[in-house]
Amino acid sequence: METRRRSTRTDARRNEERLLAAAHTMFTEHGTGASLEEIARRAGVGIGTLYRAFPNREALLEALVHERFERLAVEAEERLTEPEPRAAFAQWLSSFAESSATYRGLPASLVATMRDPGSPLYVACHRMHDTGVALFDRCRDAGTFRGDVQADDVLALAAAVAWVSKEVEGDPEMPERLLALVLDAATGATTAATAARPTSPA
Template structure:
């Protein structure tokens, strides 16, 4: 039940509150997509044609609104995880999951910052989804480690944080003179040359 429902005409008020929430979410998704996660909450409320108080009754913080705005994308990500599970090669499955994860973390410009904060702050509304993403990363990583496709010393949390950092950079890759493929290669293989490969010709 919505928290701003009062007695008297509960059915009508519940429906009104539900419509308000949906309008706020649609406005938030548009604003976050166009302006990034720092989009003005007042502008979101105005676009949704509700007062700031109504917005905060439904979403008491920016993180709560952001978590709700990401729900549809989380469903897409879980579907992609299921597709990755069907890949026979565990190394390729891990790669497919990391690509999907990076795309999710780029849903809105600036998203990696509150996700990183949620990793450290268990009270964040984004915390539960972050924990679920780390668990999924662990699932794919363990399978790849078991088959010898990933180093046994890498942890799921480290890999998740690496994907988080890469997601932040990917939005700026072309402007910085590099490509997604080049950055993903560094993430997957590191920068150290394999033993015995020798120095590059000088």
């Protein structure tokens, strides 16, 4: 195992870290459309430096979320062996929605990524997608889900939930509630939540 080609200069590495930190802050505050010049400014770095490290906005975003989506794929694979298919899928879907809502604007990027093989996140996203679908199919095979619901539709709804939650803001429980609704729709039966408020008390 040679450690040759370790040519990355220390200042370069330091700047990259600063850029990532600044980008995370800015994306969190202003969404994925935040000003890249402002990010460079906050990182105490010239704009040219930002563009050498990350050739475009997408690359920067990718550097920030790549690992997270890799983990999501791994999580899905692990959950494939859990005893309760529905719970396994439900929990994974919740992770998926949460990750998708990391930044305002991220759900849209993810949708675009799925259709663009040139995107740096393309592979990770598809791996995650495929394992998510496997998790879903397991539920359907077990008879937990309706037979007429498509996995992609449920994933699309989860992404949509991530979007609307981020867009509305100010209701931290909204994602859970909406996701529960989506899952109930896929199941074709109401779950625990239903008992809470009966249709009419009298």
